[in-house]
Amino acid sequence: MSFTLAIVGRPNVGKSTLFNRLVGKRLALVDDQPGVTRDLREGAARLGDLRFTVIDTAGLEEATDESLQGRMRKLTERAVDMADVCLFMIDARVGITPTDEVFAEILRKRSKHVILAANKGEGSAADAGVLEAYGLGLGEPVRLSAEHGEGLNDLYSQLMPLADAFEEKAKEAENEAPELDVDVGEEDEDAPRPITDAKPLQIAVVGRPNAGKSTLINQILGEERLLTGPEAGITRDAISVRRDWDGVPMRIFDTAGMRKKAKVQEKLEKMSVSDGLRAVEFAEVVVVLLDAAIPFEQQDLRIADLAEREGRAVVVAVNKWDIEEDRQGKLKMLREEFTRLLPQLRGAPLVTVSAKTGRGLDRLHAAILKAYAVWNRRVSTAQLNRWLAGMLEQHPPPAPQGRRIKLRYMTQAKTRPPGFVVMCSHPDKMPDSYSRYLVNGLRDDFDMPGTPIRLHMRGQSDKNPYKGKRKVNAGALTKHLGKGPRKG
Template sequence: MRPVAPLPASDLPTVVIAGRPNVGKSTLFNRLVGRRQAIVADTPGVTRDRKEGQAVLFGRAVRVIDTAGLEEAAPDTLYGRMRVSSEHAVTAADLVLFCIDARAGITPVDAHFAAWLRRQNRPVMLVANKTEGREGAAAAMEAFSLGLGTPVAISAEHGEGLSDLMSEILDRLPPEPESPAAEDEEEFFVSEEAMEEGQEVVLPPRPPGPLRIAIVGRPNAGKSTLMNCLLGEERMITGPEPGLTRDSIAVRLHDEHGEIEVVDTAGLRKKARIAEHLEKMSVSASIEALKMAEVAILVIDATLGVHEQDLQIARLIEREGRACILALNKWDAVEDRTKTRQEIADRIEISLAQMRGIPVVAFSARTGAGVHKLLPAVRFASEVWNARVPTGELNRWFSEALERHAPPLVNGRRLKLRYVTQVKSRPPTFVLFGTRAELLPDDYRRYLVNGLRETFSLPGTPIRLQMRGTKNPYADKD
């Protein structure tokens, strides 16, 4: 039986979880999507931006959106901006799960937003959370007073009542369209024999699906403003307050080449300054998003120049083997642009030699000037990250590199390097074979990596060069 191909996220029915702060919306979101995707803490107001995930409810794929808590606040305040973002999500929902805290009872805020939901002309399901224990079901019955029908009693933290909730959600969603069957995927591997005999290694094409991008950087560099500019809407909460984004938020957009998944992440500070448990979870979510990305956009405040923490983040990107774009934001506020660009280029050349040739894009996310250059640069970086070099061309370059600069002596003996082959891309990874190749000094490895980068046009991407020594067939014989 062939698996059913998933529908694109934009074609899936949308379920929005709404309610006042700290009623368990993010815990319920994690239960529905089947993993700990949203940050959960006892602190009210942890969720500030809308977070999307895909849930499979009894075989049907559903798009689930977790929202910030609904609170009455002035529109120009942080909580007012959070409420507006949640209200926008409700207007696009196929079904709204209005979540209340049964243990706390019905509050005036619950009653206020229940009345507001009734005026939105959207299907609403009342969910009474935290109903574990003897008094839970009785407390849930108070929710009848909200006028939203029979409440569904659950405990998202303990997993109680979720089966009934999922069944109720499916009953209230539009009918499911038919989906085409997915093609079987082929597994790919490179055999040891093929590598050791120097055969041509045929690398697999880039896997299908959206191009995954992570926007990373220090707090208040303009990451969320950039996300909003790319989307063309005020999707992310922005403002002068540093550290507004607490969780990694993924959204999808399209350019002329296809679909892109962009993840906005929380700002990364120095480890010594991270004290709160909530911020530690935010940083962990940012690093996890980076590991899942193909290209990282490192956003830097151009008015402040390249900070040491920016370089640390760039080194983290290189260690994770991701392609990288250096995004100079707030370019409209830079007075001497020529001097600033040269200073940044010099700092990058000295401090990030392992990512030589990294693409640099200057723009203003606030005004949108220059942002149009970013996605083409991302596509180019992705192509380089997926680059494949034919084995014949690779070894012709290798022979010339050995002639120009012979391998050094190690313990009085010269290393005999035989050939090199590319075993994978994403990032480009090469294996060099030869007698005692594993003893090759680091400076000669850098010489080879720089030659690979320049000869085969691999700017800015991490390059992995692994060494494999050949075995002496007479070593174990008398």
Template sequence: MSFTVAIVGRPNVGKSTLFNRLVGKKLALVDDTPGVTRDRRPGEARLVDLRFTIIDTAGLEQSGPETLQGRMWAQTEAAIDEADLTLFVVDAKNGLTPADETLAEMLRRRGRPVVLVANKSEARGSDAGFYDAFTLGLGEPCPISAEHGQGMLDLRDAIVEAIGEDRAYPQASEEAETDIDLQPSPEGEEDEAEPVYDETKPLRVAIIGRPNAGKSTLINRFLGEDRLLTGPEAGITRDSISVEWDWRGRTIKMFDTAGMRRKAKVQEKLEKLSVADSLRSIRFAESVVIVFDSTIPFEKQDLQLVDLVLREGRAAVLAFNKWDLVDEPQAVLADLREKTERLLPQARGIRAVPISGQTGYGLDKLMQSIIDTDKVWNRRISTARLNRWLESQQIQHPPPAVSGRRLKLKYMTQVKARPPGFMISCTRPDSVPESYMRYLTNGLRNDFDMPGVPIRLHLRASENPFENRKKQR
């Protein structure tokens, strides 16, 4: 990306709608309620021939620095300082307000390039608001409609004029160099052996949990800065925000998600959108950290979240947060381990780490547990080893007889990884009882050292070579 652009303005002027328009996806939550956006959200924008990084921010609400609105505005100011250009969005339909004038004065004092954007200019009666925008002293406003995509060419011209053509377009030499780097290497086509775990590959990690479990505080501690909005209030995070950082030379992309309450308690439209965004982050992640509150662990919702992650086939790790508030750590830790084994039998051996997002205790151990679980999640086992194992399992515990006929398990192979999936060719797959499937699954988990990851085991009827032959007279 050649430059960074921040979108600012008062609440409900269409900043997130413009953000979604520029990135080409519905990443940011959009609703008629003012103040939906709270954290600053980055994205890769494309506007005609321009490529740049765009940052969606919270709207200006004047309040004390200790309040939630004050902390939201501090995040917006950080985005303005980080950006090379600011898109100042005003509402042409409803006209200017004192908040617009305050924000314009602040932007003028900073002396950064600013493009004044008059959104909702397609509405009837918006001409008055458009001409009022000249009084802000930030130049000629650019009329657009973020909802309908009108005025995007004018916005592109205004951005190029404000940032300069040198910053707006990469050099031709850099483009040629990039094209060369993107050519596939013919040597890579020869690598058809079993994949080896890549220690340098970027890893996507989603952080989920109940509201006020300390998810955003945990990510801020990893980053070493107040990147995400935090506070004592429950349910501060609404959008799923992704942040990148390096851990021991490996790129980690973490997704902070909104707290998920029980489904019966989620009634408001905005909370439903936040939960849907969190579920989408789980599906796109590779590893998922379920954050528990150590002072009140193993609530029903905690167990349902773990079950949800395992059903989605993700690599799960438990993090018992707020460990600094625990009075008797050793006794509590032993109790938590016993409850983990008893209440989560479907994830036997799942890694659980006591941490403190406030003090930083246990974070390195948590990251190592995430990496170790991801290795298991990507593991592949050769067919020869699996068939020798299957034969030994049948010797130790033969398949049951159903309707007087013994079931036969003939052949086994791994059909996929991420999570590990296996196929067994057998007679009458519909008759194999669930108890024997659990026996095989637990045996796979123990004998091949695959703790804490979901294992998919499928049965398939063996083919009869004489099935389609005609009877010989």
């Protein structure tokens, strides 16, 4: 990426709409009500032949205290300091407001490169607002319509000379950087996918509202990157952040708190939950974050079960452990409840953490890597069939209607999560209890605790191809054919 562009402005001027258009995907939530965006969201943008990073920010408010609006403003100001270029958006149909004038003055002081954009500029109703924009003293405004894609050529013309300048600086820095000799080594086909900067480990942090998801991720990052506070439901978008955590490249998704479906009435909250569910689908490891004061609520169980059904590696983390008094007794109770309430995740890592103080993050890091390794586990066919013979000897399959089900052989079809196929007779008559017996055996004997295991019974015909055919006696066959050539 050649440079970073931050889109800033008052609430509801169309920042997220433009962000989605530049990245070419509906990543940011968009709604008519103001203040939908609260966190900083980054994306890889494309405009013509330009490639750059774009940051969607919360709407600038005049609040400067520790209220939610004040904290959102501080986060946006931080994005202004991070970015190479600021795109200051106004609503051309509303015109210039006193708030716009205040923020224009702030941007003049804090940002070296500011581009003024008059959004919602389609039609004659926006003419007056576009003319007013000249009075901000930020140069000629770019007349845009983020919703309809109008005016992007003018934006390209403003960005192009800046992109060239940033590219020159990047080349100079690259020439000065020392070369590194890296030994890549040989690849193993059965080994887990290597975690690299290009393909980092994907982690989604999910849980109920106010469990401390954003605070935990901020602690991992070592900076206040995500908006936090005592209010429940602050996070709305599924925000992804990149981080090398103890030398391991990771992309961590912060998701909106998921309440019971019956309580989710507002359209915006439905969109937020849907965004979080999509993050779970793309993740490789899902961290289910519980509140130590009220762990394993019904909604916690649903969230953990969702991650298991999606086939993701699961780590259960219990937050706010720093305020727990009887830690040994509570930990024992948690392990018993976990085993009883989530048998489908038997053996999954259970880690206690404090997002506020950072205690337990080393254990969480180790648990995530272990869960990922188990999720990628591969067992050879020879090992599986020796194991299957022992399981059959220990506990033979049932015989529905007096006909015993024969299990012939077994192989692993896939990883991520581990999936196995058993060739057998009458797969439709195999009871679930026997499948669970085999799955639990796989967990214990091949060290696959907690990861989802998929076991498929596939039918194999035991029909004899010669059954029912007439048996011909060798002597009769000779007599029928004759002993030799007939004499003429």
